[in-house]
Amino acid sequence: MPSTTETVETVHAFTGGAYKYGFVTDVEMEMAPKGLTDDTVRYISAQKNEPQWLLDWRLKALALWRTMEEPKWAKVDYPKIDYQELHYYAAPKSTKNAPKSLDEVDPELLRTYEKLGIPLKEQEILAGVAVDAVFDSVSVATTYKAKLEEKGIIFCSFSEAVHRAPELVKKYLGSVVPQGDNYFACLNSAVFSDGSFVYIPKGVRCPMELSTYFRINAQNTGQFERTLIIAEEGSYVSYLEGCTAPQRDENQLHAAVVELIALDDAEIKYSTVQNWFPGDAEGKGGIYNFVTKRGACRGKRSKISWTQVETGSAVTWKYPSCILQGDDSVGEFYSVAITNNAQQADTGTKMIHIGKNTRSTIVSKGIAAGKSDNTYRGLVKVLAGAEGARNYSQCDSLLIGDKCGAHTVPYIESRTPFSTLEHEATTARISDDQLFVCRQRGLSSEEAVALIVNGFCKEVLQNLPMEFAVEAQKLVGISLEGSVG
């Protein structure tokens, strides 16, 4: 099978390629001392001028975290993390005197974003996208704020929200992902640095896609974002999240928590393109991505939709979930996960059906190349009261090369007869017949594989907002570039 051999060879060629976003920005940093103690938490809290209740909340989480054990059930393998060897806070110094406009932002930072392909100025003028850019832990610039404020929408950094909308933060923080939910979420609750906060008032349709670019910088700094999105009755918001990180040698820990709350008739669309540094051919230097993302459809007829394109990170541990509490609420999960080299991804979703006539759709596409491992792990649970619940799950895996692994671990639990659950999964490789047909029509083998894999992912990619679809397709394209002929 020459095509397979070619594929393997070119995947190998690709793995040799340097990471496009591998660079370190030289900005003066303000760091918390290494290690994790009550004092670290106090330091972080003090840096952000946080109220007492939030500090207490963090300390409670830390106390809980000390009693917990790191989970071992995921099909990922990484060296033991020494949590005392990490810095838990890093802030670019120049933000001490918070910039009033883009002109005041450290030009070094702006150049970093330019290299990443997000020129803020251009976006402000052209894209109609409000960007809340997180550079290591502190939000440095937010655009389009005024426009959003007109509608009553709050879109700001998390630390700002603590002061601007304390009652909302207090009410909803930890209400979807409680402090003791899991090991990494608990760690995040204790030391979260910053993140985004979105509040959409009743009946408001957010006029633009909200987006944040996360970027990890500074040696040995774990980044612990905390994102909270609240969509009031009848509102709609689409939120985009994209990530890149510079190249370095030591593994970096990333443990984010995202909480979404949708009330009656509200809809939240959350899209992610994750392209963090996957490490070298052995996975060395790559990001550890242990993320807890969960949305609660609290209201009737509410809807939460997760779309993710996961191409980066050495280890991914991520299960964006929906708790379908409100009657007739809808949860969706669309995922493309591409692993290469020594990357490991254990990702999937949880759909918990509680309300009547709740519906969920899961479409997961896993592509494994090199000697990577790609696992789908998902739970569909229908509780006794969820009459009329409906779930459709489809998990397809594509293997490129004979050293990689693709795994599917679905859990399906149904407690009511008045529900219909369907799950199907397939695992296969690109068939020689498919390649042959494309070649016969005059496509090069690279074009053929690109076509086939694009077709394989299409159901997911077409769910991304247009602004992101372009980037996602590019990412998939880059991943495929070297993989054939």
Place this chain on the structure above:
Amino acid sequence: MNLIQTPLLQDYAATAAALPGAGDPRVAGLREAGAADFRRQGLPHPKVEAWRYTRLKDLETLPFGRAAAAEAAPASLAGAGLAAVAARVVLVDGRFAADLSTLPAVPGLTVRSLKDCLEAGDAAVIAALDKGVSFEQAPLAALASAYLEDGAVLAVEAGAAVEQPVEVVAVSTSAAGPRIAFPRLVVLVGEKASLTLVESYTGPAHGAYAVDAVTDIALGEGATLRHYVFQGEGAEATHVSAGRCDVPADARYEGFILQLGGKTTRREMRLRMVGSGGDARINGAYAAKGDGICDTTTEVQHIAAETTTDQVFKGVLDNRARGIYQGKVHVHRDAQRIVGNQLHNGLLLSRNAEVDCKPELEIYADDVKCSHGATCGELSDEQVFYLCSRGIDPASARALLLHAFLAEAIDLISDEGVREAFSARADAWLAERETA
């Protein structure tokens, strides 16, 4: 991990010294390993991933003791209700009962008691007990090995064909206090030989008892085994079993598991496809009612290239019953050109019934075609309506649809006699449900 305390191994040291073959270090070693394994793991509980849906509550709470020899006469030896068999082996409380068995001379087939084989130190039997698929996360199989005492050994010599079914009826008797029996089966099928084997498990209709069964199968190259299991335990029984089989080159394994009885039951089958051209099917049907928990767990390891497996399971759950299907297909590195399929359909007949399903694929080779499908829901109103519109009353329409639902699995049994007997057993369960 917290260990669940159990008195099940309490009298182990004293008992083991008196068990057959205790002087043989190979046999004693097997028992010791089993006991050590069980001590380490304890009774399984939901924190153990492989046991997340099934808790052996009765074994945890009731003072179970090891069933002593022939405490009472068995109520019935009907087993699966087969019309014709080549031989019928009866195990009473796990012990070989020669006087109750029907053992005509069948060319190529030898039937012995496990006790005799252990006492004689039969190398082939001890090897079959010792090797094969691992019993990781199967603490009850370890417990059974600790109390390894008796059971049946079936051997078919190379090239021989035993076409008519050989039935092993493992029957539990009611006795004072809850008792646990350890029926053990060793099946040796020589090269290019074939055997049709039916395992039937029955016991008293009322009263708590437990069965901890283990079946070890050794197939020769090109051998064929049709392995059908009927689990028709009494309403308060706990039934746990583990089967293991290596499928070598060009061998064929056809398994079917019908579970209709018991309170808490779990049948586990582990296959290793170790030779190219090996083919295995494990199908099954189950039905549970009351507070029953019915668990079917399979694990298939594709180690050699060019092997195929297929699984179809169908389950019906009534009242507050819970049905569980866990299936794992593991394709090892370099095991290319594999086909592995799994299908599970669960049907819930009552508001409080539950079905839990975990079909798992773990794949390390690229030239494979693996799939799994799982559905659960209720009987389709449209189908019932269609039948009603043809003049069939709703109750009969439902019964017909349920029969058809289970028949989709049962029809996969290739032996006609067994298929008919199993179908009749399933129908009897459905009829009983209708009248209840």
